[in-house]
Amino acid sequence: MRPQVLIIGCGFGGLEAARALRAADVDVTVIDKTNHHLFQPLLYQVATAGLSAPSIAAPIRHLFRGRHRVTTLLGEVVGIDAAARTATLKDGAQLRWDQLIVAAGATHSYFGRDDWAAHAPGLKTLDDAFEIRRRVLLAFEAAEREDDPARRAALMQFAVIGAGPTGVELAGTLAEIARHTLPGEFRRIDPRQARVLLVEGGARVLQAMPEGLSESAREQLAALGVEVRLNARVTGIDAEGLDIATPSGPERLASRCIVWAAGVAASPLGRALAAATGCVLDRAGRVVVEPDLSLKGHPDIQVIGDLAAAQSHAPGREPKPVPGVSPGAKQMGRCAAANIGRRLRGEATQAFRYRDYGNLATIGRHSAVVDLGTPLGALRFSGYAAWLFWLFAHIWFLIGFRNRFVVLMDWAWAYWTYDRSARVVAGRGLSEASPASGARA
């Protein structure tokens, strides 16, 4: 009987591992909480009504339809038994494995203030995206029906917390919607008067980027109409707005539509792994792994992607932490698959080495920043050229030819018409779910 490889989670890491295992003589089981692989980098487009969910989500079992040694299961793993080599599902079922790859990813963290979640949803799943889309669109609908100027202004004030790539994309796109998509469709309000605030605790946006590009991104955000608030730490969030602490003292920002793009925490499965194997977790709850991505004393368990606190081991260089980006997860997936092959052949495993091909972030129409590592050194540019580069890079990496084509079409349409094709809110709308109620539809 072939060795059984269990992969928990089918994000970028898990999907790549399963694909790379094609070369190995093993049976693979991929289990995920949802039935689809999500192209996370474009999730903000679903949240801002630019793309429909199916454009960026591919059914997992469809991706493996030709791989008869790959079994896809829908379910949530809640426990691991390292000695018995089993995984326990939420519904009590158990799965046996000989080799385990844990790629359960990350979720958003409110730094212990989970009461903020109801007022400031994060953006990790399709449900999150639908909820943000609903709140954004319903905020304008509520403003159109609001007679009181103060309440109307609050309804038209949007706050995005956290100026990482997701926060920057969301803020830039919200400004674009208010300025270009919605004007002309309302009779009582002028959507162009909507304010989009991007609240960042640090000193600059896109802190993973070189300073020059951060500054360029800030300027491009301002040009799009986003009010960037740096060094502004969030101290409170409620249904009516948020409180921030700034160098010039505390401040209150009214907003009925707040999006959380600040903190991420590793999947709770990390704690289950720690309980089962005694592995160490870092402050973000990520699993500290060996150079070859396995767990100390458990060579049959590997952790990859956002759940792993991994180091890149380049010959003759100091180990460097691997950034939590999709190329990192994919490369870890390939490495884990290769190491399983080596182990089965009785060879020594290899340490993970992260190859950094650069970093890019989009901001909005004609606006992006790109930082590429080339053999000739860093290549950095921003603005229109960077935006085009980002566009085609993302379409290229989209899962499946068809989605690429659909997304390209949607974008071409949106580009020429400023229209956004997915401005649909399911559920009963205002009458049952006001933007502040946070109702899940």
Place this chain on the structure above:
Amino acid sequence: MRPQVLIIGCGFGGLEAARALRAADVDVTVIDKTNHHLFQPLLYQVATAGLSAPSIAAPIRHLFRGRHRVTTLLGEVVGIDAAARTATLKDGAQLRWDQLIVAAGATHSYFGRDDWAAHAPGLKTLDDAFEIRRRVLLAFEAAEREDDPARRAALMQFAVIGAGPTGVELAGTLAEIARHTLPGEFRRIDPRQARVLLVEGGARVLQAMPEGLSESAREQLAALGVEVRLNARVTGIDAEGLDIATPSGPERLASRCIVWAAGVAASPLGRALAAATGCVLDRAGRVVVEPDLSLKGHPDIQVIGDLAAAQSHAPGREPKPVPGVSPGAKQMGRCAAANIGRRLRGEATQAFRYRDYGNLATIGRHSAVVDLGTPLGALRFSGYAAWLFWLFAHIWFLIGFRNRFVVLMDWAWAYWTYDRSARVVAGRGLSEASPASGARA
């Protein structure tokens, strides 16, 4: 100040009325419970993962962006005051009107057995479609994880109740998914062994069609693999299946995924109208209207679409009931708008006349029935030609050039690949919502 026309509901009737009022010198307010006009005839495609929601739903205010005298509001009307000429919204707000067009449509009816709703969702809204999509896809997922043969068989048995157009479309498409879309993607089950039951209380399917076409539809359904049960009255529905009464006695059908396509009831707004105006409601709760679609004693109130029990008045012929189809609603919308114009000009209103251009229903791949009224008499055909006719007719009537194009693309793709582009279930999947739990995600 211009006369204020209030249109309640933006389905086919309300949308057409608002468009036709372009000719009149009036201010129009369109209010709807949702932010989108839904192309109902293709809703079953969203429920069966063939189309994404935005492909068949257009933001209402976007449809009126160029009409500066049309105001779009999101809200739910719960009360009418005919004397004060106001409409009361669920949140207490009031809207004034001089002319009222009520086009609130219909919802599904369980014939007083509302406890069936949790086990057999109907198909009227996008939420309904998502819920059905989720149950269908999760049923196969659950079957793949089920070891007990009996429970597995029950999970792979689908029941559609009601063999009207929607029920026929759903059953035919479910059979197509099981036989053509899913095979090859599962390792433990064979989706082709799924059973699709179409349960109809009457003696034939598509009873609005001529007998010959009903018989042809039944044969096409059988060819697609649907088991049609005629003269089978549903007597009970629970989480495990349904009970039916047949000429040969009672019978139990096991099914974990049941869809309700049997009964429709007029919007509850009909009762509010009756309370406000003393108008008469028929057995289905529809408002009995005057020949010109107004209410007796209330010429300033007109009721159109599925909410109206209207008659067609052709010169020299007996009045005939108007069928509850989208062309009927659209024609009523145009008639109501024209009568408002006549009233404002002091002219006499005209009686509504329904022009029947025929009737068509699709069944599945290459399968449909068409019944056209032509000057030369009835033109009836079925099968491949009817299917092509249905395809282009529906794409043609789709709202907005872009949607037409997107839908045509999706269908072309689905046709050649048997793939379905929207096989995405948002929410946490099985672990939080089993097909039987009826959880709203």
